[in-house]
Amino acid sequence: MAQSFQQYLETHQSENLEQLKEFLKISSISALSEHKGDVLKAAEWLRDELTRIGLEHVQVLETKGNPVVYGDWLHAENKPTVLIYGHYDVQPVDPLNLWETPPFDPEVRDGKIYARGASDDKGQVFMHIKALEALFQTDGKLPVNVKIIFEGEEEIGSPNLPIFLQSHKEMLQADVLVISDTDMLDKGKPSICYGLRGLTGLQIDVKGANSDLHSGSFGGGVQNPAHALVEILASFHDSEGRILVEGFYDKVEEITEEEKKAIAQVPSDDEKIRQELGVPELFGEPGYSFYERTSYRPTLEINGMYSGFQGEGIKTVLPNTATAKITCRLVPNQDPAEIFQLLVKHIENHKPKGVTVQITPFDQGSPFLTPFDHPAIQSAGRACEKVYGTKVAYTRSGGSIPIVADFNETLNIPVVLLGFALASENFHAPNEHFHLENFYKGMETLCHYWYDLAESL
Structure with missing residues (x-):
């Protein structure tokens, strides 16, 4: 049966590429309100494709923002159910003048397809659809049960998806969640990501006098908020980079x-x-x-700091405010809200005299980890090795995808990050592209994965 879907994918390469171009032409930029109609058009395009290949219960479901596309096929008796997640929205294209070809006019050059969304994430979403189509066309059915959820707000932080997950928890229940929105180690070197770091962020505002002060008249007699902020920031680490916030490492x-x-x-x-x-x-x-x-x-990093005169030359003032922005990347067992409170306590304990300090929380997201020896992870590895002919690497990413933790916490299922992009493919930047080698091999890998997973879970 494996040869059958391989042959189908090979004979339909040109057709699949042309259909991908059609999808990439839709300017579904979620960050810009003038493209709201395009975002809906992309959702409807996916609805029509999922219906055409044979999925059932396909619908465009409303949220307070952009819609979610859902579809399923649940006829593989006594086989696991896979939930496939992806996003159909894309980043803005600015600066437009740096694009070699128009971002929504896909072009193939040197074995790559260039367009906004080619690798992040329309190309990888489309691969899942075509892999399922190949299995339907060659076997008449799927080896596993499948549920699909494609959203249109990932590029703006998925503000409405957590609520959607909670309200559709039963509909989305599955045995494993598979996401193709990550990258490989390198060309020809597949990897399976089994963990992401979490995130907690905050802003520190230090305030002194009620206005900037003349440094000659008041320097040495009034606390300088810039000095106070530096003292707070210096208290976070020792000279070798260890974090000194009490309790920070307790659960690591x-x-x-x-x-x-x-x-x-x-x-x-x-x-x-x-x-x-x-x-x-x-x-x-x-x-x-x-x-x-x-x-x-885990880490604690200063992302930005500013205070006082920023222009050319010098202005002899004591600034009345100083600000820093901080983010921590967190590892499994660290709770973002708890870490935030530890930071607040640390800052209060190290606040210099003569200033007031205000602390404002920013984004928070939990870390996630699926043990890399989990059958769903190992099954994905075997599928990659069959197609790429090399040993797969199992990695944990330093980045954070908060919605992955939301899925994990709401549905309580393992997550497999099986991506086929390359880090060099300019996602979020001009001239985004996707290597067609991975487009074709990725579809084949997914077909192998569903057969292997059917026997592994």
């Missing part, structure tokens, strides 16, 4: 031996990274590699 688990074996399979050259970044040396928590620090360990 050490890297397991099994994970260390997985880490060893991930190519990492710290010296090459140092040279590419142009820094004298890499820096961070002692005892961990660059990859471990940026994927497996």
